[in-house]
Amino acid sequence: MSNDVAKPVRSVSAATVFREFLTIGATSFGGAVPYLRQSLVVRRGWLEETEFVELLSISQSLPGLNATNMAILVGQRLAGRLGAALAIIGMCLPGALIMLLVGIVYRAHGDHAITTAALKGVSAAAVGLILATVVQLGKKSLVEYADYAFVAVTVLMVNTFHQSVLTTLVAVGLFSILWHRPGKTSKAE
Amino acid sequence: MSEIPAILRVFGYLSLLTVGGGMAAFPEMKTLTVETHKWLSFDQLVHLYSVGQLAPGPNMMLIVPIGDWAGGWLGAVAALVAFFGPTAILTYVVGRWWQKLEDWPWRRSIQRGLAPVSIGLLLAGCFSMAKGAIFGLETAAIAAGVLLILLQAKVNPALLVLSAAVIGVLTFGGSS
Numbered sequence: 001m002s003n004d005v006a007k008p009v010r011s012v013s014a015a016t017v018f019r020e021f022l023t024i025g026a027t028s029f030g031g032a033v034p035y036l037r038q039s040l041v042v043r044r045g046w047l048e049e050t051e052f053v054e055l056l057s058i059s060q061s062l063p064g065l066n067a068t069n070m071a072i073l074v075g076q077r078l079a080g081r082l083g084a085a086l087a088i089i090g091m092c093l094p095g096a097l098i099m100l101l102v103g104i105v106y107r108a109h110g111d112h113a114i115t116t117a118a119l120k121g122v123s124a125a126a127v128g129l130i131l132a133t134v135v136q137l138g139k140k141s142l143v144e145y146a147d148y149a150f151v152a153v154t155v156l157m158v159n160t161f162h163q164s165v166l167t168t169l170v171a172v173g174l175f176s177i178l179w180h181r182p183g184k185t186s187k188a189e
Numbered sequence: 190m191s192e193i194p195a196i197l198r199v200f201g202y203l204s205l206l207t208v209g210g211g212m213a214a215f216p217e218m219k220t221l222t223v224e225t226h227k228w229l230s231f232d233q234l235v236h237l238y239s240v241g242q243l244a245p246g247p248n249m250m251l252i253v254p255i256g257d258w259a260g261g262w263l264g265a266v267a268a269l270v271a272f273f274g275p276t277a278i279l280t281y282v283v284g285r286w287w288q289k290l291e292d293w294p295w296r297r298s299i300q301r302g303l304a305p306v307s308i309g310l311l312l313a314g315c316f317s318m319a320k321g322a323i324f325g326l327e328t329a330a331i332a333a334g335v336l337l338i339l340l341q342a343k344v345n346p347a348l349l350v351l352s353a354a355v356i357g358v359l360t361f362g363g364s365s
Contacts (some may be wrong), residue, residue, distance in 0.1 A: 012331045025246040030347035032246065058269050058287050060307075061300045064276030067247040074279045088277055092269065093289050095246025096253045099267055102240055103254020108235065111250045114362055121331055121357020123322035124348045126239035128335025130315040134308055135340060137209070154309025158304050159316050163197035164254075165217045169306060170311075177302030182294030 012046060014079040014086050020044065021071055021090030032067035032091070036074075046078055067091055150176045190211060192260040193267050200252055200271035207276065209307025211249035215314035228259040235321035244349050247273075269280050 008144060040047045047055070055077075057070035058089025066119065068088050103152035109115055142148055150172055156169040199221045206214040215238070222228045229237075236249035244250055249272065256268025290296045323329050335349050 029243070029259070030247045030350075031344040033249070055284075058284050059280070060209065061303055062272075062276070062280050062283060062287070063205050064280055065211050065247045065249060067206060068273055069280045069284070070316060072277050074283045076285065077280060084277075084281055088273065091246055092250075092273060095241075095244045095245075095250040096265075099237075099241055099250035099253045100242045102244070103237065103257055106233075106236065106254070107258065110233070114358055117361035118354040118357045119239065120322075120328060120361050121244075121353035122350055122353070123235050123239040123249035123318075124328035124331035124357075125335045125353030126235075126242050127315060127319050127322050128332035129242060129339070129346050130311060130318070130351065131293070131332065131336045132339035132346075133210065133212075134312050134315065135320055135336070137304075137308050137311070139302075139307070142308065143301075147305040150305035151309040151312065153351065154306050155313045155316065158310065164220075165214060165310060165313075166202075169208060169213075169310065172309070173303055173306045176306055177295075178297050180298045180301040182298055189309055 005111045012078040014082040017075050017083045017091045018086035021087040022093065025091040026094035036070055040074060146179055192264060196256050196260050196264050196267045197271045199226065200268045201275055204272045208303065208310060210311050213307060213310035216317040222255055228255055231321050235318055236320065242320035243347055250327045268294060330355060
């Protein structure tokens with residue numbers, strides 16, 4: 001497959017890319033992906049829906065957060081190296097400043113009775129949030145019994161046997177990739 | 190000031206563990222920032238992560254206050270650069286190359302193979318955090334409520350977290 005056919009070069013200035021990602025970075029409450037789609041596909045029309053899905057799947061399979069990996073991939077595609085750099089800076093800047101302030105306020109007032117009470121609720125909700133992500137991802141990509149076994153072994157290695165995340169990732173990851181090696185008849189899709 | 194190299198090392202390492210999501214790095218983040226370097230307590234780590242879900246942008250910005258507490262504003266910048274730099278460069282280099290490998294059979298094997306591991310790492314991170322967030326019936330009910338609502342309806346998660354803050358004040362406000 002030729003490299004250039006699939007990627008029509010769109011000329012968007014790096015400054016425009018920065019402004020757009022700064023806006024997403026400042027407004028994407030509750031998770032960046034829906035806002036990215038709304039902005040890049042619907043409002044700006046910089047990406048086709050299929051391109052967006054493709055870039056998102058690359059973002060998910062590489063280390064790094066979806067929000068920042070998407071900023072790099074989209075910035076790169078639209079405005080090269082500078083575009084990628086400015087996109088990730090724009091994406092991170094607002095949240096980073098907000099959390100810097102939150103940290104300062106929390107350190108000063110985190111032990112007030114009312115703050116502690118609110119934080120108990122917030123922390124419990126965050127656990128529910130992660131579980132929802134796990135279920136949603138699981139529905140999409142856990143296909144065969146072996147996949148569930150890999151999930152279970154990963155959890156056991158980290159939580160019960162206190163292996164480092166890196167060891168677990170490499171050990172279970174390699175095994176799982178080999179399990180899904182090319183040519184093996186799989187029930188997937 | 191001497192904490193800066195440690196901050197760079199810790200967050201640079203954690204950066205590479207965020208496969209599938211930031212939560213994948215959480216158990217290691219707890220070990221390194223709470224137990225090894227004692228930059229903050231486990232409760233504080235849980236609180237900062239959770240409040241971070243209310244901020245816009247990437248949901249791991251708790252690294253900024255941790256960096257700030259450990260090494261001042263320079264520490265905050267160091268945490269940001271270390272946590273986002275390595276994966277940014279990796280994505281920049283590999284992302285382009287990965288797209289060209291569409292027909293390489295191992296690409297699919299890698300994606301299929303890493304998916305259950307990254308889900309397992311998220312779940313492990315979740316359990317690790319639950320130890321500091323779920324105690325007793327009330328907190329378990331809040332977590333279960335959020336999970337069920339998110340699976341049933343299209344609600345902005347930040348609104349649910351905010352509602353949980355109010356429920357927290359109403360539930361625990363009087364006693365503690």
